[in-house]
Amino acid sequence: MSGTRTIRAILFDKDGTLLDYAKSWLPVNRELAIFAADGDQELANHLLRETGMDPETGYVVPDSLLAAGNTREISEGLVAAGARREMEELVAHMDGLFASAASRAVPVTDLRQFFESLHGKGYKLGIASSDNERSIRHTAERFGFAHLVHYVAGYDSGFGTKPEPGMVLGFSEATGIDVSEIAVVGDNNHDLHMGQRAGAGLKVGVLTGTGSRESLSAASDHCLNDITELESILPALA
Incomplete structure (x- = not known):
């Protein structure tokens, strides 16, 4: 070894x-999904599932996009899953969201x-x-x-x-x-x-x-x- x-x-x-992770990032993931879905909760739930999180239980699949991806990779996954935001808009919003999330982190x-x-x-x-x-x-x-x-x-x-x-x-x-x-x-x-x-x-x-x-x-x-x-x-x- x-x-x-x-x-x-x-x-x-x-x-x-x-x-x-659960205490710090599950609320942030939900907030991101709502933004990417332009307020459509049904679409937001779909986006969460496609990027690795069960919207009801909060379980995040190990090594999924939300578990391990960087901002650009997650954005690409959201776009591929049908997000209503453009790629660069998602990247910019996510970088700002993740930086501000430090104030809520546990x-x-x-x-x-x-x-x-x-x-x-x-x-x-x-x-x-x-x-x-x-x-x-x-x-x-x-x-x-x-x-x-x-x-x-x-x-x-x-x-x-x-x-x-x-x-x-x-x-x-x-x-x-x-x-x-x-x-x-x-x-x-x-x-x-x-x-x-x-x-x-x-x-x-x-x-x-x-x-x-x-x-x-x-x-x-x-x-x-x-x-x-x-x-x-x-x-x-x-």
């Missing part, structure tokens, strides 16, 4: 990993304390999300850990998109730490496959998003209930 290597840096996904734990603990142990810390960079930075500022993060990458930051390896390689370059000494932590297979393709030393799945233990088991070295369990597996590695 790759987890036997020394880990000196940790790259986190945001939604479903640092933020509780963290998995006290993120400032969590990042302070890891920072104090000497780890370099980063965030790589399929959301836009502005939204990531708003989240870090709102929860008080922006000054503890060495690297931020969104789908629009120039490092490519998940599950390609660019965000991990960018983190490696920014910190000067070899990819084999980086842990990638996320709630879906886009995150874990990104880590695999980059050659990350450790791939950790968490169950606070849209992935399940079953869906994450093949690509992860560890599958945790949430990020608060991360430190329990790191001291033996670092």
Whole structure:
């Protein structure tokens, strides 16, 4: 297992990993669908189903567009499913909606304390999300850990998109730490496959998003209930 290597840096996904996906994003998904449907609730429900969310139960299919896609990918899926908005209008609206959603997001734990603990142990810390960079930075500022993060990458930051390896390689370059000494932590297979393709030393799945233990088991070295369990597996590695 790759987890036997020394880990000196940790790259986190945001939604479903640092933020509780169901509490933070189900209302946002519904709001997006209503906009894309131009107010037609029946069409909005259809759009949600086609992009991965059951409009009645709120269940989000692991690795679906709403679970793992970036703004442009979700917009393409909405258009293909019959949205009444144009592609670029959806992208622009979604970027703004997702950035403002940071003010309503629900963290998995006290993120400032969590990042302070890891920072104090000497780890370099980063965030790589399929959301836009502005939204990531708003989240870090709102929860008080922006000054503890060495690297931020969104789908629009120039490092490519998940599950390609660019965000991990960018983190490696920014910190000067070899990819084999980086842990990638996320709630879906886009995150874990990104880590695999980059050659990350450790791939950790968490169950606070849209992935399940079953869906994450093949690509992860560890599958945790949430990020608060991360430190329990790191001291033996670092």
